[in-house]
Amino acid sequence: MAVLEIKNLHVSIEDKEILKGVNLKMQTGEIHAIMGPNGTGKSTLSAAIMGHPSYEVTEGEVLLDGENILEMEVDERARAGLFLAVQYPSEIAGISNAEFMRAAINSRRDEDNKMGVMEFLKKLDEKMALLDMPEEMAERYLNEGFSGGEKKRNEILQLMMIEPTFAILDEIDSGLDIDALQVVSKGVNEMRGEDFGSLIITHYQRLLNYITPDVVHIMMDGRVVKTAGAELAKQLEAEGYKGLMEELGLDIELEEE
Ligand SMILES: Nc1ncnc2c1ncn2[C@@H]1O[C@H](COP(=O)(O)OP(=O)(O)OP(=O)(O)O)[C@@H](O)[C@H]1O
Ligand SMILES: [Mg+2]
Numbered sequence: 704m705a706v707l708e709i710k711n712l713h714v715s716i717e718d719k720e721i722l723k724g725v726n727l728k729m730q731t732g733e734i735h736a737i738m739g740p741n742g743t744g745k746s747t748l749s750a751a752i753m754g755h756p757s758y759e760v761t762e763g764e765v766l767l768d769g770e771n772i773l774e775m776e777v778d779e780r781a782r783a784g785l786f787l788a789v790q791y792p793s794e795i796a797g798i799s800n801a802e803f804m805r806a807a808i809n810s811r812r813d814e815d816n817k818m819g820v821m822e823f824l825k826k827l828d829e830k831m832a833l834l835d836m837p838e839e840m841a842e843r844y845l846n847e848g849f850s851g852g853e854k855k856r857n858e859i860l861q862l863m864m865i866e867p868t869f870a871i872l873d874e875i876d877s878g879l880d881i882d883a884l885q886v887v888s889k890g891v892n893e894m895r896g897e898d899f900g901s902l903i904i905t906h907y908q909r910l911l912n913y914i915t916p917d918v919v920h921i922m923m924d925g926r927v928v929k930t931a932g933a934e935l936a937k938q939l940e941a942e943g944y945k946g947l948m949e950e951l952g953l954d955i956e957l958e959e960e
Contacts, residue, residue: 704730704731704732704897705730705731705767705768705784705868705869705898705900706728706729706730706731706766706767706768706769707728707729707730707765707766707767707869707900707902708727708728708729708764708765708766709725709726709727709728709748709752709763709764709765709766710726710763710764710765710766711724711725711726711762711763711764712724712725712726712748712751712760712762712763712764712765713760713761713762713763714744714747714748714751714758714759714760714761715758715759715761716747716757716758716759720761720925721744721747721758721925722744722747722748722751722925722926723924723925723926724762724763724925724926725744725748725763725922725925725926725927726927727902727920727927727930729869729900729902729918730900731868731869731897731898731899731900732896732897732898732899732900733900733917733918734891734895734900734901734903734914734915734916734917734918735900735901735902735903735916735917735918735919735920736902736903736904736905736911736916736918736919736920736936737902737903737904737905737919737920737921737922737927738904738905738906738919738920738921738922738936738939739921739922739923739944740923740944740957740958741958742958743922743923743924743925744922744924744925745873745904745922746789746790746873746904748922749787749789749871749873749902749904750787751765752765752772752780752785752787752871753777753780753781753785753787753871754772754773754775754776754777754780755777760773767783767784767785767868767869770783772785778810781807781810781811781867782810782811783868784811784867784868784869785867785868785869785870785871786861786862786865786867786869786870786871787870787871787873788855788858788859788861788862788870788871788872788873788875789858789873790873790874790877790904792846792849792854792855792857792858793846794844794845794846794847794848794849795844795845795846795847796844796847797844798844798845799841799842799843799844799845800840800841800842800843800844800845800846800857800860801823801827801841801842803845803861804823804827804860804861804864804865805818805820805823807861807864807865808823808864808865811865826864827841827864830860830863830864830890831860833863833889833890833893834856834859834860834863834886834887834889834890835856835882835886836853836856836857836860840853840857851877851878852878852879852880852883855875855876855877855878855879855883855887856883856886856887858872858875859875859886859887859890859891860890862890862891862894863890863893863894866894866899867899868898868899868900869899869900869901869902870894870899870900870901870902871901871902871904872891872901872902872903872904873904874904874905874906875887875891875903875905875910876905876907876909876910877906884909884910884913885913888910888913888914889913891903891914892913892914903916907940908936908937908939908940911933911936915933916933916936917932917933918930918931918932919931919932919933919934919935919936921935921939921947923944923948923953923955924955928947928951928953929947929951944957945957
């Protein structure tokens with residue numbers, strides 16, 4: 704069992720404090736959801752965990768099995784078993800989707816234990832079939848010209864190929880049609896198991912109907928303000944953030960939609 708613990712994390716962007724002391728603990732075998740209004744710091748949290756250089760950690764720790772990953776380089780964090788599906792995947796010309804995934808898999812393996820081409824292709828075929836993806840997508844440049852939904856599906860393909868210990872999935876449901884939503888959920892559910900944990904950032908209960916979370920956290924204004932079971936997402940859907948703020952006695956200004 705592995706444990707990921709975020710302790711009193713403060714993060715600033717260009718001297719503006721965005722995260723104001725985030726605390727969250729999870730372990731493999733669990734799926735946690737993070738919900739929260741726009742601009743509250745959810746993507747900032749994922750970027751800071753993965754080591755994006757624009758995000759300055761001013762206080763706090765992120766511990767992976769007790770080791771502070773904030774002291775690791777970005778590639779070391781991935782090798783340690785962390786994976787991030789970003790909200791807006793970028794297009795990378797010159798490297799094919801398949802090449803990228805094989806490199807990512809092998810970067811986590813020892814020299815004498817690299818995944819060979821045949822094994823890789825077999826696994827790739829299997830996962831792409833499960834995700835209803837056309838074969839040619841493997842040979843295309845990473846995300847180049849992919850539709851919004853194809854990018855999201857491709858993030859899940861990477862997840863299934865790389866098999867990280869912990870995956871942060873930032874709005875993998877945004878912009879998906881109903882069928883794609885089911886396919887993406889199926890991929891995540893396939894990954895579920897005692898060696899895998901996931902932190903799923905979403906705005907909608909809709910996704911959580913397919914992927915039932917063990918724990919739901921509500922983040923507002925740079926902090927986790929409430930943590931409970933799957934029923935919390937349903938409560939939020941019914942009452943909205945205003946209702947939740949009343950319950951918690953919070954006074955936070957929400958961005959206009
Ligand atoms: N690179 C950046 N430069 C300047 N400000 C930023 C940057 N990244 C994030 N911010 C600001 O930090 C705040 C939190 O942004 P973040 O993307 O973490 O929100 P979020 O909770 O993911 O919102 P959403 O639900 O809309 O995705 C916002 O006010 C945003 O404008
Ligand atoms: Mg975001």
